Amino acid sequence: MEKHISAPLSNDTIQNLHSGDYVYITGTIYTARDAAHKRMYEALENGNKLPISLENQIIYYMGPSPAREGRPIGSAGPTTSSRMDKYAPSLLDLGLKGMIGKGKRNQAVIDSIKKNQAVYFAAVGGAGALLSKCIKSSEVVAYDDLGTEAIRKLEVENFPVIVIIDSEGNDLYQTVMQK
Amino acid sequence: MREINVTEITNQIKEMCIEGNHYLSSDMKEALYSAYEKEESVIGKQVLGQLKENLDIASKDMIPICQDTGMAVIFIKVGQEVHFIGGSLEEAINEGVRQGYTEGYLRKSVVKDPIYRENTKDNTPAVIHYEITTGDKVEITFAPKGFGSENMSRVFMLKPADGIEGVKEAIITAVKDAGPNACPPMVIGVGIGGTFEKCALLSKKALTRSFNEEAKEEYIRDLEKEMLEKINSLGIGPGGLGGTQTAFKVNIETYPTHIAGLPVAINICCHVNRHVHRTI
Numbered sequence: 001m002e003k004h005i006s007a008p009l010s011n012d013t014i015q016n017l018h019s020g021d022y023v024y025i026t027g028t029i030y031t032a033r034d035a036a037h038k039r040m041y042e043a044l045e046n047g048n049k050l051p052i053s054l055e056n057q058i059i060y061y062m063g064p065s066p067a068r069e070g071r072p073i074g075s076a077g078p079t080t081s082s083r084m085d086k087y088a089p090s091l092l093d094l095g096l097k098g099m100i101g102k103g104k105r106n107q108a109v110i111d112s113i114k115k116n117q118a119v120y121f122a123a124v125g126g127a128g129a130l131l132s133k134c135i136k137s138s139e140v141v142a143y144d145d146l147g148t149e150a151i152r153k154l155e156v157e158n159f160p161v162i163v164i165i166d167s168e169g170n171d172l173y174q175t176v177m178q179k
Numbered sequence: 180m181r182e183i184n185v186t187e188i189t190n191q192i193k194e195m196c197i198e199g200n201h202y203l204s205s206d207m208k209e210a211l212y213s214a215y216e217k218e219e220s221v222i223g224k225q226v227l228g229q230l231k232e233n234l235d236i237a238s239k240d241m242i243p244i245c246q247d248t249g250m251a252v253i254f255i256k257v258g259q260e261v262h263f264i265g266g267s268l269e270e271a272i273n274e275g276v277r278q279g280y281t282e283g284y285l286r287k288s289v290v291k292d293p294i295y296r297e298n299t300k301d302n303t304p305a306v307i308h309y310e311i312t313t314g315d316k317v318e319i320t321f322a323p324k325g326f327g328s329e330n331m332s333r334v335f336m337l338k339p340a341d342g343i344e345g346v347k348e349a350i351i352t353a354v355k356d357a358g359p360n361a362c363p364p365m366v367i368g369v370g371i372g373g374t375f376e377k378c379a380l381l382s383k384k385a386l387t388r389s390f391n392e393e394a395k396e397e398y399i400r401d402l403e404k405e406m407l408e409k410i411n412s413l414g415i416g417p418g419g420l421g422g423t424q425t426a427f428k429v430n431i432e433t434y435p436t437h438i439a440g441l442p443v444a445i446n447i448c449c450h451v452n453r454h455v456h457r458t459i
Binding site: 075082128149176 | 222225226229230232233234236237240241242243244245246247248284285286287288296298300325327330358359360362414415416418419420421449450451
């Protein structure tokens with residue numbers, strides 16, 4: 001089913017999303033990948049606050065190529081999510097509601113998605129040029145020194161994703177392979 | 180003896196970095212278009228449609244096909260009658276990568292140390308494979324490698340008794356484990372034989388072989404065909420979202436090996452299998 005939703009996410013929106021839905025996201029999302037996750041995780045371990053509030057937010061696992069002049073961003077497709085599996089449950093416990101990436105998640109993440117009533121989306125891997133067209137603005141908001149791995153705040157318009165894991169824990173990658 | 184100034188190498192590599200990250204070779208493009216025609220699943224076809232559109236946008240607007248513009252892998256075949264002048268060849272290659280990735284708005288994805296992980300900020304150093312050959316030409320292949328698929332690659336040190344069936348099982352295991360992570364439809368580079376590192380190198384080289392170029396041995400051509408059919412019947416499909424188009428091509432390279440061994444390497448590449456060849 002095709003759905004249009006806005007970000008940050010509300011609980012009502014999440015309840016209506018089901019594994020296999022084709023979704024267009026409009027609104028504000030954040031980027032973070034390996035290095036930013038490691039840093040956020042260490043901040044939490046040391047009892048420090050995170051540089052952004054994660055409440056109801058979506059994190060897009062993405063590190064863009066540099067923007068040419070006059071453009072908000074360069075190529076901007078998803079990276080493999082499983083590398084963030086170690087960190088995702090802690091962030092979900094803090095109110096993170098959505099993740100966009102590509103590829104499988106481990107059982108701990110699936111359980112945490114269910115427990116926290118969140119959702120995991122995939123964008124098409126390797127379609128970074130196409131996806132960049134849906135990003136209207138990009139601003140580094142934390143960890144500037146990490147370069148492409150800094151945390152960015154993005155304004156997106158009709159950003160195309162597919163629901164892989166819904167709030168009930170259904171996993172599209174598993175359903176597809178069982179067919 | 181033919182003299183070549185290394186600045187010529189720098190300039191060529193710089194151009195190849197930019198070209199390779201914005202345009203796919205015609206065989207790869209044809210494979211994508213044909214997969215789109217053949218795909219039976221609705222969602223799979225939709226993904227392939229997006230990938231076609233992505234290629235058009237990349238070349239038209241000069242936005243890299245994928246944000247992971249890779250670690251620069253360079254194969255350089257040097258004729259033994261060539262004499263390089265003007266400085267170090269290795270530094271010239273890295274300078275080409277540096278200029279290409281900086282001036283071409285490509286992502287800098289290389290960290291200086293695998294444990295401490297500080298970004299080198301210019302995508303150097305490249306991974307360079309030198310080969311000395313006869314003649315007075317220099318052949319360069321630039322093949323940037325993204326790590327979504329690189330991470331799913333495998334080496335198996337099989338026993339001679341495992342035979343061809345063992346090789347088939349190794350390939351299917353690697354592809355199954357890769358699933359959606361490696362951005363299917365994939366290209367599967369396989370190296371069989373040699374030593375531990377030789378088979379890995381063969382598998383990487385196999386990815387740069389044109390789809391129009393056939394393997395020399397008949398049984399390898401048959402094995403490539405059989406593996407492609409098996410992989411495409413796994414159901415993984417484009418984006419791992421289900422379908423019949425899981426791989427475009429299986430390219431296999433072989434080399435003599437030891438009486439006690441059967442090394443097999445499977446280097447998986449995503450649908451953005453980039454490679455640019457030039458001869459100087």
